[in-house]
Amino acid sequence: xxxxxxxxxxxxxxxKGKLLIPPMxxxxxxxxxxxxxxxxxxxxxxxxxxNWTDDRSAVKSVIEFQLACQRATNSEQIPSLSFLSNFxxxxxxxxxxxxxxxxxxxxxxxLRKALWHQHALLERYPLAFIFQDRxxxxxxxxxxxxxEDVQDLFDRRxxxxxxxxxxxxxxxxxxxxxxxxxxxNFPDPNRVFDAPDSPEAxxxxxxxxxxxxxxxxxxxxxxxxxxxxxxxWKQAFKLEGCS
Amino acid sequence: xxxxxxELQALVNDYDSYLNRSFNDLWSKVLPDPAALDAFSxxxxxxxxxxxxxxxxxxxxxxxxxxxxxxxLRAQVDLHITVAWILxxxxxxxxxxxxxxxxxxxxxxxxxxxxxxxxxxTHHREQMEKMIAIKSDWVGSQRNEWMxxxxxxHWAQLNTHGMAKDADCETMxxxxxxPFSQAAHSMWPHVSVYNSKHCKNPLHRHHLIPELFxxxxxxxxxxxxxxxxxxxxxxxxxxxxxxxxxxxxxxWWDAYFSSDVEGSDSAESxxxxxx
Numbered sequence: 001x002x003x004x005x006x007x008x009x010x011x012x013x014x015x016k017g018k019l020l021i022p023p024m025x026x027x028x029x030x031x032x033x034x035x036x037x038x039x040x041x042x043x044x045x046x047x048x049x050x051n052w053t054d055d056r057s058a059v060k061s062v063i064e065f066q067l068a069c070q071r072a073t074n075s076e077q078i079p080s081l082s083f084l085s086n087f088x089x090x091x092x093x094x095x096x097x098x099x100x101x102x103x104x105x106x107x108x109x110x111l112r113k114a115l116w117h118q119h120a121l122l123e124r125y126p127l128a129f130i131f132q133d134r135x136x137x138x139x140x141x142x143x144x145x146x147x148e149d150v151q152d153l154f155d156r157r158x159x160x161x162x163x164x165x166x167x168x169x170x171x172x173x174x175x176x177x178x179x180x181x182x183x184x185n186f187p188d189p190n191r192v193f194d195a196p197d198s199p200e201a202x203x204x205x206x207x208x209x210x211x212x213x214x215x216x217x218x219x220x221x222x223x224x225x226x227x228x229x230x231x232x233w234k235q236a237f238k239l240e241g242c243s
Numbered sequence: 244x245x246x247x248x249x250e251l252q253a254l255v256n257d258y259d260s261y262l263n264r265s266f267n268d269l270w271s272k273v274l275p276d277p278a279a280l281d282a283f284s285x286x287x288x289x290x291x292x293x294x295x296x297x298x299x300x301x302x303x304x305x306x307x308x309x310x311x312x313x314x315x316l317r318a319q320v321d322l323h324i325t326v327a328w329i330l331x332x333x334x335x336x337x338x339x340x341x342x343x344x345x346x347x348x349x350x351x352x353x354x355x356x357x358x359x360x361x362x363x364x365t366h367h368r369e370q371m372e373k374m375i376a377i378k379s380d381w382v383g384s385q386r387n388e389w390m391x392x393x394x395x396x397h398w399a400q401l402n403t404h405g406m407a408k409d410a411d412c413e414t415m416x417x418x419x420x421x422p423f424s425q426a427a428h429s430m431w432p433h434v435s436v437y438n439s440k441h442c443k444n445p446l447h448r449h450h451l452i453p454e455l456f457x458x459x460x461x462x463x464x465x466x467x468x469x470x471x472x473x474x475x476x477x478x479x480x481x482x483x484x485x486x487x488x489x490x491x492x493x494x495w496w497d498a499y500f501s502s503d504v505e506g507s508d509s510a511e512s513x514x515x516x517x518x
Binding site for chain 2: 037147150151236239240
């Protein structure tokens, strides 16, 4: 008799009644998430910055602005501002402190210039507090710009999406929201920008994707995030019909 | 008529003629066992049905596409599994098949009667009473209705997969019955491809939206149909040790497309193409 038993298809799956469960889904506490559904609305402001300014300005504004906000609010307890919804979790006092802090204010012009369309189109935009009253705008152009910001994130392995995710994660690290164990060898994230096809860039890209997968904004309060995420997609859907 | 249309018309005519001749040839060679005539009636009817389905598909080139052809092909594969399984134990399995059919009709008769009792003024009353009469006659012509059992399960007391395994056609079950079932039952793998398209608007997350597509015509669907007739013919040939006068379906098909066919039936009239 042939000792090598023939393996059936999907033999690595666990059978529960009529259901075949894949190996990964057998792990306890596994939660299914969607980058498109949950992360695009959070990273849309960084995507906009990369699309409508140069890379250097985008990186600096994301990181320096959130560090300045942290200093202005004089609180290390504020959540990571790499995620757009977390601006909604700032108190009125904290927002006022940001609005009157010169280090923060110096970024406003760049942010407004790059992100005017997001503010113009989206109600309850978490960064609305840094804009003045909504002014007349070209709606068609604003929609085109927003579509580009969204479309460029759909493939999270694209160069644009990798730049956005890397900047978000480096921003979290700079603000002390993500602390790496010293044993982790994190390559130079600049390689994503100056040598995107290099092995180091690929390692960075892999690390940042895993970091963003790991938790829901790395904070304990996902309610505000969920509200913005739902709100964003509902509003986005109504901006234009199907095509 | 364009050359392409003429070629298509010739194929349809020639294939249809071939099916008629080969069916008559095959069935004329089957010698029914006088002690099991009912069983031969069953497999004979199934054979006729297989040929009819293929013939009907052939006569409808507009249906040779991913929307419609799978409906025929699913029925043909299902039929082949049924007939192949019955032929493995002809008398006993054919009897089960008949009794199940009688039971199903008996149940339907009772449901019509119940509907009339509950809604005596229904506009469909006359129609339903006619149906009851016709179906009762049909059942009664074969078995006293009071003797007819109703089997709410599968007639073979086995699912199609089990029947296919038993009848040594599991590959056909996996690679034809299952995929064509997706179309027949309008399951997601079919409707998401044949009845939907991706919205191009990124603000809508590229969701799927319904679309009416014209699926391209593909003669391969008719080839599949021919193949299932071939498989059913093979089952008869093997079971009863038959030798056909003409070619088997796939041999006919290969000959038709490998020769320079100028006129109808030229493939079969060429002696070198005879099986």
